Amino acid sequence: MSNFVFVLDTDKQPLNPVPPGQARRLLKLKQAAVYRRYPFTIILNYALGNPEVEPHQLKIDPGSKTTGLAIVQGEKVIWGAELTHRGQQIKNDLESRRATRRNRRNRKTRYRQPRFLNRTRQKGWLPPSLNSRVENILTWVNRITQYVPITGISQELVKFDLQSMQNPEISGKEYQQGELAGYEVREYLLEKWGRKCAYCGVENVPFEVEHIHPKSKGGSDRVSNLTLACHDCNQKKGNRDIKEFLAKKPDVLSRILRQAKLPLKDAAAVNSTRWALFDKLKATGLPVESGTGGRTKYNRVRLSITKTHWLDAACVGVVENLQVLASQPLLITARGWGSRQMCTTNKYGFPVRHRTRCKTFFGFQTGDMVRAILPTGKFAGTHVGRLTVRESGVFEMKTSLGKVSPVRHKYCKSIHRNDGYMYGAIRSVET
Numbered sequence: 001m002s003n004f005v006f007v008l009d010t011d012k013q014p015l016n017p018v019p020p021g022q023a024r025r026l027l028k029l030k031q032a033a034v035y036r037r038y039p040f041t042i043i044l045n046y047a048l049g050n051p052e053v054e055p056h057q058l059k060i061d062p063g064s065k066t067t068g069l070a071i072v073q074g075e076k077v078i079w080g081a082e083l084t085h086r087g088q089q090i091k092n093d094l095e096s097r098r099a100t101r102r103n104r105r106n107r108k109t110r111y112r113q114p115r116f117l118n119r120t121r122q123k124g125w126l127p128p129s130l131n132s133r134v135e136n137i138l139t140w141v142n143r144i145t146q147y148v149p150i151t152g153i154s155q156e157l158v159k160f161d162l163q164s165m166q167n168p169e170i171s172g173k174e175y176q177q178g179e180l181a182g183y184e185v186r187e188y189l190l191e192k193w194g195r196k197c198a199y200c201g202v203e204n205v206p207f208e209v210e211h212i213h214p215k216s217k218g219g220s221d222r223v224s225n226l227t228l229a230c231h232d233c234n235q236k237k238g239n240r241d242i243k244e245f246l247a248k249k250p251d252v253l254s255r256i257l258r259q260a261k262l263p264l265k266d267a268a269a270v271n272s273t274r275w276a277l278f279d280k281l282k283a284t285g286l287p288v289e290s291g292t293g294g295r296t297k298y299n300r301v302r303l304s305i306t307k308t309h310w311l312d313a314a315c316v317g318v319v320e321n322l323q324v325l326a327s328q329p330l331l332i333t334a335r336g337w338g339s340r341q342m343c344t345t346n347k348y349g350f351p352v353r354h355r356t357r358c359k360t361f362f363g364f365q366t367g368d369m370v371r372a373i374l375p376t377g378k379f380a381g382t383h384v385g386r387l388t389v390r391e392s393g394v395f396e397m398k399t400s401l402g403k404v405s406p407v408r409h410k411y412c413k414s415i416h417r418n419d420g421y422m423y424g425a426i427r428s429v430e431t
Contacts (some may be wrong), residue, residue: 005080006041008146055151061313064269068309080310081330087129103349153315157290291317331424362409367418
């Protein structure tokens with residue numbers, strides 16, 4: 001069974017979500033109409049007296065690239081989503097803009113009077129690439145609370161302690177030898193090395209923490225010198241140097257050495273935004289419960305739940321038992337509202353073309369989700385995806401399977417207007 005369907009009454013107040021089969025019957029009997037496609041929401045055509053509304057908990061597992069969302073009704077997981085952020089894209093766009101502006105300043109342009117006091121950062125300022133993660137999550141919290149009677153929010157607040165991993169003595173000997181420091185290191189290594197052996201690539205087996213440079217030969221306990229290995233590879237390597245052990249596998253050697261030096265970028269992004277997100281969630285007025293990564297993993301392992309972002313979110317906080325009724329999450333990808341850049345430059349920073357100020361052509365604009373039925377051509381058939389519009393009326397479409405072009409406007413039917421996000425191909429309850 002896929003996600004439950006959100007339901008609104010005639011006053012647009014949220015009711016208990018219903019299974020897809022019940023929503024399909026209501027639509028077929030004309031007792032409800034489609035209110036929104038993503039997330040799929042219906043609105044009733046008849047008034048209810050005093051409907052009983054059950055409490056629902058919205059659970060969040062924030063991540064640097066993907067955030068898991070889940071709605072739990074009692075002990076039932078009825079809805080899930082995975083929100084993919086675009087922090088790296090924002091960072092790349094800002095760097096490109098900076099390069100263009102620096103190039104322009106070096107050319108002979110008109111004199112611009114210097115501006116002052118325009119570089120003051122407010123308290124709690126976050127870089128745009130990190131702030132977008134917080135705003136994306138907050139946007140979806142506000143949307144979900146409009147369609148579901150949410151009575152509380154659970155957030156995984158702490159996942160990694162970077163200081164203890166880089167310097168185990170930062171909080172003294174007791175903290176160094178305690179269970180927390182060991183857990184933080186093991187959990188981070190699982191994330192960093194993809195939960196598989198660094199040497200042979202085997203998965204779903206017990207792993208051991210392995211020193212890349214042997215400790216008996218001066219290797220340190222820093223996380224940059226640690227990796228994951230299965231028992232057989234760990235025993236086979238022993239205290240040999242990694243260059244000697246992988247002398248006949250230069251590709252594996254270069255990959256391990258390169259991956260070991262990767263910065264703690266993802267963990268730093270989560271740690272930098274967790275408190276900002278927590279404060280903004282509290283500002284919604286709903287009670288906010290916080291949990292740790294350790295409790296989330298304990299709940300997931302104890303209940304034998306598959307590790308995914310949205311199911312991790314369902315395991316956040318105090319959990320006695322869970323019954324997963326939803327099997328397919330809504331896939332959400334942040335795309336933004338487009339660029340405000342009116343002048344496109346070449347690789348040298350010189351202007352080559354200017355964009356038109358009109359954003360809508362033939363009733364469509366870039367970012368709209370449409371269904372296109374193409375009668376002929378290489379891509380003949382039915383496609384659902386996100387449009388890139390052109391003044392000529394010959395559009396392009398991005399689908400989950402790739403790019404479709406050309407797509408003429410007369411073959412397009414709007415499904416969902418641009419709201420800054422792209423959605424996965426989830427089967428509708430109408431089909």
